[in-house]
Amino acid sequence: MKGSLKKQEAYHVIHKLPPGDSPYVRAKHVQLVEKDPEAAIAWFWKAINIGDRVDSALKDMAVVMKQQDRAEEAIEAVKAFRDRCSKQAQESLDNVLLDLYKKCGKLDEQIELLKQKLRMIYQGEAFNGKPTKTARSHGKKFQVTIKQETSRILGNLGWAYMQQTNYAAAEVVYRKAQQMDPDANKACNLGLCLIKQAQYPEAQSVLDDVIQGRLSGSDDPKSKNRAEELTKELEPWESAVLSFSGPAGLSLEDTFLEGLDQLMNQQTTPFRSRRLPIFEEISPYRDQLAC
Structure with missing residues (x-):
């Protein structure tokens, strides 16, 4: 009997x-x-x-549905049944939804959900109120701070804007992400945004940080190769003196950047952004974000 139980285990x-x-x-x-x-x-x-391990069942079902090219159904299932799941499961369900939105090419939905996740951070609702959380990658556990998570989400938001070819908005978001937790991958994306807006000298400076190994992840051959490839796009303009401030109509994105700066610099007067309202409310977590 014991042998049978051990075999089953x-x-x-x-x-x-x-x-x-x-x-x-x-x-x-x-x-x-x-x-x-x-x-x-x-x-x-x-x-x-029947209420059997609903948190895990819903997440696992959504993943299997995505693998079966049933991502649209999975989205509807998560939305319909997430209220049966625990509070602790909501963040991971948001991450599942983000993957499903990417699978379906739903950029507007991605952007809105990423803004919502940022709101939760600034209102002190992320990580279940704790300053760090335990994450897992390739079977290994590690700690993630609020600042790191904010930078990661901003990076994803920047990428979504890039897919919409809204390079002005993507540039603003990537700049703030780099201020908080700089890395080579986001630097390459920022460099591309600058190139798309004809801000060539600044793009060269950003990409040089990757090529010269000044950023986290610069030792990754993929990031370095990408930075070098992007730099080649600058060669026709190297001899020119260019100092573009960006295309017309950036005032709203500048407003967004100003709002972010107020949040990070702990200014006391709330700033009202007309374009991206995610930073209209300054939360108790801003002190941590400003560190």
Whole structure:
């Protein structure tokens, strides 16, 4: 009997299955062992409907649906059932939604959700009120600070604006992200935004930081190669003296930058942004963000 129990435990460990025989456990078995995604989705639905590990069931079902090119259905499922999930699961569900929006090319939805995540940080609602959270990557756990998370979200927001070819907005967002937690990848994206706006000397300066290894991630060959490729686009203009301030109509994005600066510099008078209202409310977390 003991040998049978040990064998069963080993089986669950090998296949990374939770113990038990509930609908959620059955869904994971069908997903990971039997490799039948459609059947797994059906079992995940059953688990959600009877309240069996709803947090995990909804997230896992959405991931399997995305793999089956059913991202639109997954979006609707997450929206419909997330109110059955715990408060602790909401942040990870937002991340699932972001992946689904990317899969479907829903840029406006991505941008709105990223703004919402920034609002939560500035209102002190992120990380369940803690200054750091534990994240996992490639099986390893590490701590993420509020500043790092804000920079990451700003980087994603900048990328979404780039996909809309709104390089002025992307530039502003990437600049603030780099002020908080600079890295080579965001620097390359900022350099591209500057190139697209004919701000060539400044783009060269930003890309040089990557090429010269001055930023975190500069030792990554992909980032360095990308910076060098972008620099080649500047060669026709190297001999010219260019000092563009950017295309006309940037006043709203300048307003956005000013709003961000007020947040980070702890100014006492709230600033009202006409374009991106995510920074209209200054939260108790601004002191941490300003560090």
